[in-house]
Amino acid sequence: MAILIDGKKVAKEILENLADETVFMNPVPGLAVIIVGEDAASKIYVNSKKKKAAELGFNSIVVELPENVSQQELLNKIEELNNDDKIDGILVQMPLPEHINKNDVIEKINPLKDVDCFHPYNVGKIASGNKPYVYPCTPKGIIRLLEYYDIEIEGKNTVVVGRSNIVGRPMAQMLLNMNATVTICHSRTKNLGEITKTADILICAAGKANLITEDMVKDGAVVIDVGINRNKDGKLCGDVDFSSVEKKASYITPVPGGVGPMTICSLMVNTIDLHRIQKNI
Ligand code: NAP
Secondary structure, X not given: OOEEOOHHHHHHHHHHHHHHHHOOOOOOOEEEEEEEOOOHHHHHHHHHHHHHHXXXXXXXXXXXXXXXXXXXXXXXXXXXXXXXXXXXXXXEOOOXXXXXXXXXXXXXXXXXXXXXXXXXXXXXXXXXXXXXXXXXXXXXXXXXXXXXXXXXXXXXXXXXXXXXXXXXXXXXXXXXXXXXXXXXXXXOOOOHHHHXXXXXXXXXXXXXXXXXXXXXXXXXXXXXXXXXXXXXOOOEEOOEOHHHXXXXXXXXXXXXXXXXXXXXXXXXXXXXXXXXXXXXO
């Protein structure tokens, strides 16, 4: 039976340590989250980010813009935040309405304030084997979990299912930079199970409930489930068929309580790191 990787516990520990540090900071770190429109899920994510930042004593602001905001108005708002000394990190909540060019928005953010690591400058740093100002939140949280549980990465066969800019791609590149042997799978991959079965560390970020079943996992593999889905009963679940795979894996993350809490935790760590860089402390 696998050891449960308890992201909730690890995130709590990290956040408690952060709170001890931020209490002495003056000025305090600043995080601005921009949300466009009324997407219910986005609002929930944004509120939890705001709440966590406020708990840590950050200058935490949420900029709410209407669905029909023009591209130029949004870019102007980002420019304003780029020039605001009280803001160290800027995050634009995705998805954006269709009339907005997402790439232009991301590129408008000063790379020094790119708290999500979406800007091509920072993405390019990772892709070229160098360090960005801060790493993207979800992959960073996953690496922290592996390190916390003393799971070696170097030389391991790792398989990443998913190639999104938010999770799959940066995850694969970060693992490569840490000397893992990396395979990336996606929706056009043939014989997915044959490939996932080669993984010492399997990271699944496809957003498909029960995509990974027991027969697709090697005995003793470390299984990291990034997916957030609803099963037939409406309950939250990941991409991995947890009840069967946990019997075969050596370590496994639950959903909820695995990767999710680490993502928001990384966002807070990133805000503090950007604050330190910008304020030279
Ligand atoms: P995304 O942009 O939809 O990307 C999904 C990726 O999975 C794509 O690359 C897609 O391939 C691939 N894929 C889809 N179906 C597949 C299949 N049957 N076999 C193999 N690959 C398949 O999603 P995302 O933003 O990366 O998020 C992925 C999941 O993680 C979602 O459930 C999301 O809610 C969750 N998530 C969780 C956290 C967290 O903190 N826990 C953070 C971010 C995301 P193609 O490229 O070929 O389309």
